[in-house]
Amino acid sequence: MQSEPRRIQHKVSVTMVAVALAALSVSRVGGYDFIWNDTRYNSDIQMRLNLTTSWSITAAKMMRQWNRKAFPGTGIRFRWSQTSATPSRNLVNEVAMDSTAWGSSFGSSTLGVAILTGSGTRLTEGDVIFNSAYTWHRYRGDFQSGKPAEFRRVALHEFGHVLGLGHELNKSSIMNPYVGDIYELQSDDIAGVQALYGSNSGGGGDDDCNPSALIGAPVRGDLENSDCLAPHRRNRRADLYVFTGSKQDRVRISLRKKTLNDPYLVLVDPSGRVEARDDNGRGGKDAWISTRLKKSGTYTIEATARGKSHRGSYILRCKRC
Numbered sequence: 001m002q003s004e005p006r007r008i009q010h011k012v013s014v015t016m017v018a019v020a021l022a023a024l025s026v027s028r029v030g031g032y033d034f035i036w037n038d039t040r041y042n043s044d045i046q047m048r049l050n051l052t053t054s055w056s057i058t059a060a061k062m063m064r065q066w067n068r069k070a071f072p073g074t075g076i077r078f079r080w081s082q083t084s085a086t087p088s089r090n091l092v093n094e095v096a097m098d099s100t101a102w103g104s105s106f107g108s109s110t111l112g113v114a115i116l117t118g119s120g121t122r123l124t125e126g127d128v129i130f131n132s133a134y135t136w137h138r139y140r141g142d143f144q145s146g147k148p149a150e151f152r153r154v155a156l157h158e159f160g161h162v163l164g165l166g167h168e169l170n171k172s173s174i175m176n177p178y179v180g181d182i183y184e185l186q187s188d189d190i191a192g193v194q195a196l197y198g199s200n201s202g203g204g205g206d207d208d209c210n211p212s213a214l215i216g217a218p219v220r221g222d223l224e225n226s227d228c229l230a231p232h233r234r235n236r237r238a239d240l241y242v243f244t245g246s247k248q249d250r251v252r253i254s255l256r257k258k259t260l261n262d263p264y265l266v267l268v269d270p271s272g273r274v275e276a277r278d279d280n281g282r283g284g285k286d287a288w289i290s291t292r293l294k295k296s297g298t299y300t301i302e303a304t305a306r307g308k309s310h311r312g313s314y315i316l317r318c319k320r321c
């Protein structure tokens with residue numbers, strides 16, 4: 001028997017029905033029986049963003065929110081980079097604002113869609129398209145009917161579908177099919193992901209040895225036991241971030257402690273050589289690198305720590321990255 005790829009469309013309608021969501025408590029986690037376990041992505045879900053810089057930053061933040069809140073211990077996470085391609089059926093996960101979804105028109109009340117393709121129970125593609133007929137806004141807090149197209153909550157919702165979550169009408173959830181006052185992940189959303197992927201099925205933290213594109217610094221991250229060993233700092237854990245630099249660019253990178261004991265930065269050039277490193281250049285224990293790049297290409301930042309046992313959260317900033 002041949003399994004046909006399945007395609008699911010859904011909408012986030014602007015209709016307001018976000019009242020008394022928690023009143024009924026029909027238990028549901030998960031929803032779709034689709035999950036990612038795709039060796040192409042090495043347990044990562046690679047998303048390619050065709051958005052303006054400003055919306056890319058917000059989209060990346062929303063993916064980070066999923067990574068941070070739902071994925072610790074699941075061994076799977078979103079990664080992202082940019083593209084100029086229009087989303088299509090191509091086995092590449094694409095995110096864009098467009099007037100159509102793969103050529104089909106949006107319903108007039110549809111803010112965004114996630115188009116999922118799977119084979120059997122396995123997801124093979126997830127595209128997210130925001131309806132460009134709307135003027136998009138960005139705000140937290142209660143739904144404003146004059147500004148229905150609020151990017152953060154729609155993005156969180158659509159990325160939830162990409163993870164395989166279905167709709168949730170009966171509990172407080174970002175997966176409600178109608179936009180409402182909820183603008184952050186709820187415990188039901190997190191439980192849904194963990195029901196699909198397990199809460200501790202892999203060794204991952206919110207980051208591992210595959211670098212994330214540095215979109216939208218400042219980035220808040222955590223140094224954890226599950227992070228990979230720093231490539232250029234022996235026996236230390238590190239989170240890796242990449243950016244594209246041009247020779248002579250002046251970049252300024254800072255790594256500030258939140259709960260991380262003593263931040264340490266390493267900047268690695270496109271050929272894999274250490275171009276700069278710093279422990280306490282920003283004063284106190286915070287690390288700081290200010291340098292004029294010597295090469296053009298993909299640079300890697302190793303966000304790490306002075307001590308072997310140092311763990312905790314940090315803020316990474318980069319100017320001109």
Ligand SMILES: [Ca+2]
Nearest residue numbers: 088090092094
């Ligand atoms: Ca695609």
Ligand SMILES: [Ca+2]
Nearest residue numbers: 207222227239
């Ligand atoms: Ca980490």
Ligand SMILES: [Ca+2]
Nearest residue numbers: 262263279285
């Ligand atoms: Ca330090």
Ligand SMILES: [Zn+2]
Nearest residue numbers: 010011012177
């Ligand atoms: Zn939906």
